[in-house]
Amino acid sequence: MEIKIRDIVGRVSYRCDILFRVIDIRYEDGRKNVILYGEDFRLIADAPYEDLIKVDPSKRMKLSREFQSLEEQSFRLFRQDVDLLKEKQEYDVTGGYTKPVKYFQIPGKVLHVDGDPSYLKKCLMLYEKVGVPVFGVHCNEKEMPNKVGHLIDYYRPDILVITGHDAYSKSKGKITDLNAYRHSKDFALTVREARKKVPHLDQLVIFAGACQSHFESLIQAGANFASSPSRVNIHALDPVYIVAKISFTPFMERINVWDVLKNTLTGEKGLGGIETRGVLRTGMPFHIEYHDQE
Template sequence: MNIKIGDIVTRPSYQRDLLFRVIAINDSEAGKYATLIGEDVRLIADAPCTDLEVVDAKEQDQRKKQEEELLERSLELIQQDYRLVREKTEYSMTNGYSHSHRLFQIPGKVLHVDGDPNYLRKCLLVYEKIGVPVYGVHCVEPEMPEKVGKLIEDVRPDILVLTGHDAYSKGKGNKDDLLAYRHSKHYIQTVQEARKRVGNLDQLVIFAGACQSHFELLIQAGANFASSPSRVNIHALDPVYVVAKLSFTPFTDRINVWDVLRNTLTGAKGLGGVETKGLLRTGMPYESDE
């Protein structure tokens, strides 16, 4: 089958487990190879065109429906957590509902820097749906270290998300060898640059990484949350679910790492982090009490 740029494909050698989009085709001595990016996971990969199968529109629609059902379940958990937090806060601030002043809430502000414009659009839609204030920027991974400082100064976020694509190649080294990763070094350098601007882990909360990223070095560089402890793929929207928990947890509370991970689509194999304070602030009154 003739594989073209833009085709949606699967890899039969991997049991057709994931959908990919073809972004480049290159000739080599071994034949034609395609560069692929995941449709729903933040993975970039190279594969021989002979190991690719184009997915028809009907199957794409079926997979998309399954994906949407999974996302809705995760969103319901996030919204349920938020309702519980709001009820608890309202009870406390109104002295057991002894007065009726309305409250307002200010969730943490997000700067989301993404190496993939399609994933960024998906994430921005979910941020909007759950009410997280966000400023999104598309920036390819190698350019992130030099641009993040100015973005932090301009946006002044509470939460910084650095993500896009990554991949770990066993053929290039063991999992501790940074040279075996596609973009981990760029995320690490970007986290380091961000920490030069804001060193306190509670004043700027950072999520960094993509599929199969070097989790340990990202945490050492100063990320609060990162991927991928078991070098597995993470879902395109996992950073949003991490951010939602951070953004809607009161700043007086500390967040248990598992409470963050349980609402993600990947879980503890793909994501991890350190204990971090919430970022939600509540005030009153919401409107004139006259």
């Protein structure tokens, strides 16, 4: 069966463990080579044409249901976390519920720059679902370092997400060698450019990385949170859970790293970071204009 661009496929040599979208088919040294993007993971890979098979719709549906169940569980736990944060904030603002104070909250504003338009769309839907104010920009990973400064000036975010696709290739070097990664160097350069604009770690909170990314270089470049400490694949929606938690945490509170990671789909093997302040701000009074009814 012929394989075409945008088909969903699996790699026979890997027992079709991950679903991929076909992005490009190239002829290299007389052979067909296929560029693949993970369907649920932020992974980029290439494979010989003959190693690929189209995924049976029933298997694709089964895997999709499994991931959907994980996403729903993660969302439910995250929602509980946010509700607890809101209850604690209400308790503090009202002096232990002793004063009937009307107040309002301004969650942290997110700029999400993504190398994959399909993943960006999924993430934006989840941000909207949890109520995080967000601007989404699709940008090729290699163009991110040149564009991030202008984007920060234009959107003035509290939280910056730099993500897309990545992968470690053993044939290109040791696991410590940044050149052995598909886009880790681009992500690290982008973080450095962002830090030229906003050097302080608590004035602009940065998440950077994708599947198998060089975690240490991203943290050293100035990211607060990054992937992937154990060089594992991260789920497409993991960055959203991290930055949404930061967005809803009051700016006077420090975020314990484990508290941020515990409700992600990948956990501490795929994600890590440093102690960071929240960015939510509370104000008062909450004023609602109303007009006398005639």
